[in-house]
Amino acid sequence: xxxxxxxxxxxxxxxxxxxxxxxxxxxxxxxxxxxxxxxxxxxxxxxxxxxxxxxxxxxxxxxxxxxxxxxxxxxxxxxxxxxxxxxxxxxxxxxxxxxxxxxxxxxxxxxxxxxxxxxxxxxxxxxxxxxxxxxxxxxxxxxxxxxxxxxxxxxxxxxxxxxxxxxxxxxxxxxxxxxxxxxxxxxxxxxxxxxxxxxxxxxxxxxxxxxxxxxxxxxxxxxxxxxxxxxxxxxxxxxxxxxxxxxxxxxxxxxxxxxxxxxxxxxxxxxxxxxxxxxxxxxxxxxxxxxx
Numbered sequence: 001x002x003x004x005x006x007x008x009x010x011x012x013x014x015x016x017x018x019x020x021x022x023x024x025x026x027x028x029x030x031x032x033x034x035x036x037x038x039x040x041x042x043x044x045x046x047x048x049x050x051x052x053x054x055x056x057x058x059x060x061x062x063x064x065x066x067x068x069x070x071x072x073x074x075x076x077x078x079x080x081x082x083x084x085x086x087x088x089x090x091x092x093x094x095x096x097x098x099x100x101x102x103x104x105x106x107x108x109x110x111x112x113x114x115x116x117x118x119x120x121x122x123x124x125x126x127x128x129x130x131x132x133x134x135x136x137x138x139x140x141x142x143x144x145x146x147x148x149x150x151x152x153x154x155x156x157x158x159x160x161x162x163x164x165x166x167x168x169x170x171x172x173x174x175x176x177x178x179x180x181x182x183x184x185x186x187x188x189x190x191x192x193x194x195x196x197x198x199x200x201x202x203x204x205x206x207x208x209x210x211x212x213x214x215x216x217x218x219x220x221x222x223x224x225x226x227x228x229x230x231x232x233x234x235x236x237x238x239x240x241x242x243x244x245x246x247x248x249x250x251x252x253x254x255x256x257x258x259x260x261x262x263x264x265x266x267x268x269x270x271x272x273x274x275x276x277x278x279x280x281x282x283x284x285x286x287x288x289x290x291x292x
Contacts, residue, residue: 052131054103056124057081059135061110067265080280082106117162125169137180142205179255184227196269250287
């Protein structure tokens with residue numbers, strides 16, 4: 001029996017899971033990428049430093065490594081950007097000097113939405129990092145219903161405010177922005193897993209994952225609406241980032257990546273496990289630092 005079955009179904013754990021997991025995404029759709037989700041690969045500019053001396057990571061539970069190591073807990077040691085475990089081969093581990101983790105800060109917060117990014121950006125500014133990474137937005141789409149998703153205009157306003165704050169406080173620092181995962185891919189991967197579907201009933205991303213077996217027109221319309229909102233959010237991330245010389249977008253690398261069930265947490269079948277975090281580190285390192 002999996003460890004999850006031995007303990008997670010207790011009422012207290014269930015309530016915590018509902019609070020801690022309700023807004024995160026972890027996997028893209030296998031179908032053709034739309035023009036809104038796929039952008040040209042980021043091209044290094046003369047001002048982009050491939051060897052930053054320090055890194056501050058902003059975002060949500062994906063960057064915190066939630067449910068990657070143990071039930072209902074963050075595990076930043078396997079984070080794609082600041083993780084210290086060799087199996088992940090994080091961005092910080094790849095690019096920082098011998099000082100390593102002493103020069104990186106994981107300021108992400110599980111459950112955070114784009115409205116929380118300006119506050120995280122202010123905290124990052126106080127650290128004066130030479131590189132800031134951002135992976136944020138899944139929680140804005142993972143709501144109780146389609147109507148509860150963050151409006152695109154509000155998402156844009158919050159992201160614009162965060163970016164303006166970062167570039168004002170840290171004019172010489174670089175910002176790397178990752179795209180939001182395609183939540184519909186997660187449904188497609190997990191809907192064949194009976195246990196995973198039971199866990200989803202606790203309230204994990206109901207806008208996408210509610211009634212996972214339903215093939216009704218309304219269910220399909222709901223899932224498509226969530227995916228379309230993620231595509232719109234990703235367009236905002238790319239457009240706002242493009243306004244700044246020191247900002248680079250991943251070109252849709254996370255959205256386009258086809259996560260598998262082997263890369264999802266066995267605690268919730270939603271967040272990336274250590275293997276999934278390693279894949280994020282691999283594709284985002286390439287998007288940030290490798291010339292096309």
